[in-house]
Amino acid sequence: MDTSHKTSFQFISEPSDINFGGKVHGGVVMKWIDQAAYTCARTWSESYCVTVYVGGIRFYKPINIGEVVKVDSQVIYTGSSSIHIMVEVYSRDFSDQEFVKKTHCIIIFVSVDENGSPKKVKPWVPKTDQEKKLQEYATKLKALREDIHNEMKPFFNE
Template identity: 70%
Template sequence: MDSKGHISFQFISEPTDVNFGGKVHGGSVMKWIDQTAYTCARNWAGTYCVTVYVGGIRFYKPINIGDVVKVDAYVIYTGKTSIHIAVDVYSKDFDDERHEKKTHCVIVFVSVDADGKPVPVKEWIPENEREKKLAEYARKLKSLREKISEEMRPFFED
């Protein structure tokens, strides 16, 4: 994969990230996801990007305060102006050798110009079997989003 199609942030979760249960707050995790995914989309597009969809966020396991957190974001599909980014969040205690997956989601961004109008992005072309599966995953999610949007349409009309 093109190095611009993947980015990874790492840091230590802090006491300010704590929820009432003593673990990292889901809102903190969502902020890290958005920041990392935006950086990935921005690097790919070369333009400002806006978030148009965050879906299927799945919190598998909690993240402990003081854990090393790694957030991986990678392009899995592009449309004419959109960039679909998968995000995986991992964490580990300093004494552990490996990170464990804690969260996953897909975020869709649209590349825009200075006036906020969508602009084309370069195509992402899968290069191996894993990337082909990710592209298929993105297409399936896109189809599901279209169905969900249709179901939600009556609730957005006033």
């Protein structure tokens, strides 16, 4: 089974990850998301990638210090140079067998060449029904982002 479109990290949350409430800081979780998604995008594209969008980040439950953390990422859509990655973050106490979902989001990278110009990526073709649904979800989000951008354009100095 080809898993070149997926990446999974597992590690233990550390005391240095703590926020003022005693849980793992949301910014630390966002860093983990970026690292896992970058690894996934870089593996898929086989070239350097830059983050161009992070959206729909949702924090469901806090992660406690000392828990086992799992960050799963997978390609769900590719454009000519873009790679859309879905990321899900889970954690569990060592005494628990099952991971509990804590966070998810979509993060988009663009593959670039040595001059920083967009570089073509191989197309991702979904194989399972779930992958087809995720690709459809990604294309819907893309259209929504364009609508929001056009709606907000008068308020931005581009």
